[in-house]
Amino acid sequence: MPSLPRFSRRRGLVATLALVAASAFTGLAQGQPLTGKTVKILVGFPPGGGTDAIARVLAESLKDELGATVIVENKPGAGGQLAAQALKAAAPDGTTVFLSHDHSISILPQVVKAPGFDPATDFVPVAGFATFVNAFALSGGTPGKSFNDYVAWVRSAGGKGAVGVPAPASVPEFLVKVIGEKYKLDLVAAPYRGSAPMMSDMLGNQIAAGVGSVPDFIENHRSGKLRMVAVLGGARQAALPDVPTFAELGLAGFEDVPYYGVFAPAGTPKAALDQFSAALAKVIAKPAVHDRLTTMGLTVGHMSGEQLGARERAYTATWAKIIKATGFVPQ
Structure with a gap:
């Protein structure tokens, strides 16, 4: 049987390599859907505050772990309500997330008659990364x-x-x-x-x-x-060993500490959630990032989306009782 001409063998090799590369790229894109994209982190407070500073520390390292462009977008107003509404309206593809503490997720829906979002149905927890007091x-x-x-x-x-x-x-x-x-x-x-x-x-x-x-x-x-x-909290803070808790001063009932977490629009693909969660876990484990967040007064630790969801529900229930006891009427 005659052999193929050299140029035909070469074209066949090039085609094969192109097919392999395309297959590899497709597999990467499917397994790492945020890689190469622009990921926007919404913050519900103005630049210069604690939440904004935390978001920027994380964004700087997340861009390397995700292989993506990561930007922080401030949407201040109404205690994070505007940012939460923006998250609800965002495409559920993982490229828009909301970095928030307890107020916007656990408290606002209890104190505002029509907040414009429902965390239980409009959002999905991606990962938690810290608690604070x-x-x-x-x-x-x-x-x-x-x-x-x-x-x-x-x-x-x-x-x-x-x-x-x-x-x-x-x-x-x-x-x-x-x-x-x-x-x-x-x-x-x-x-x-x-x-x-x-x-x-x-x-x-x-x-x-x-x-x-x-x-x-x-x-x-x-x-x-x-x-x-x-x-607040059940113990003095490592960063503030000389500052007493309210419980020490005789005001008990505020031991349940708030959280920081990242949330995405409902319907966001699991692959995108998993990629972001894994990247966040790696970022907060880096000594420089971990130390920086600890210095800012956070107790750093990764929570999966499921763990963050459970933490959010428990905290919401705790404060529902306290809010009711104060006689506050949703506005």
């Missing part, structure tokens, strides 16, 4: 070094005071209400559009105290520009 902080010009000093100072001024909170009808606002009742003070929660503007007023001594997450306060606490004097 909220703290009570004093502005630099506020007298006293402890929470009890603050209580005594407010009483000496007639028992009235304003406390900043990063969003209306939030865990910090409910905490202000409970503190007022516990210590028989007339405290009013002053809501802001995120932690950054609240922090600006605290640093300018425009408001005497504020309640927000430890990541929001920790840099200014370390520099002495403000003072965290009490934290």
Whole structure:
């Protein structure tokens, strides 16, 4: 049988290699659907706040693990409600996710009559990466070094005071209400559009105290520009060993700590969810990232989508009881 001409053998080899390459690319695309894409991380608060800073730390490393362009898009307003609505409207292909803490996912649907989204049906949990605690902080010009000093100072001024909170009808606002009742003070929660503007007023001594997450306060606490004097949670924080818990101060019931997680639109393919979750697990295991997040006041640890979903449901149930006890009526 005559052999094929050399050019025919060469063309056959090229065609075979092209077929193999195409098959390999197809397999990669199917197994890694986000690779080569642009992935947008929605953040429901302004630049400069704790959540924004966390998102940018993660985005920088996620781009390498995903092999994708990763951008952070801030959609501030209504305590993350606008960002959550944007997630619901996004294509369910994994290229848009929402990095959020407890407020937007667990609290907003309980305090707003028509939030424009339902986490149970509109979202799917991708992965969790940390828990944290909220703290009570004093502005630099506020007298006293402890929470009890603050209580005594407010009483000496007639028992009235304003406390900043990063969003209306939030865990910090409910905490202000409970503190007022516990210590028989007339405290009013002053809501802001995120932690950054609240922090600006605290640093300018425009408001005497504020309640927000430890990541929001920790840099200014370390520099002495403000003072965290009490934290929620069941134990003191490793980053704040000298700051007591509210339970130590006699205010129990706030031991269930909030979470940080990533959520995607319902219907997002499992392959995309798994790829993002695996990439996030690798990112937070990197010493530089892990240490940075820990320094920001987070307790870092990966949760699968299923674990994040369970954590979110448990936290929602805990705060449903507290919100009901305050007599709050959804607005």
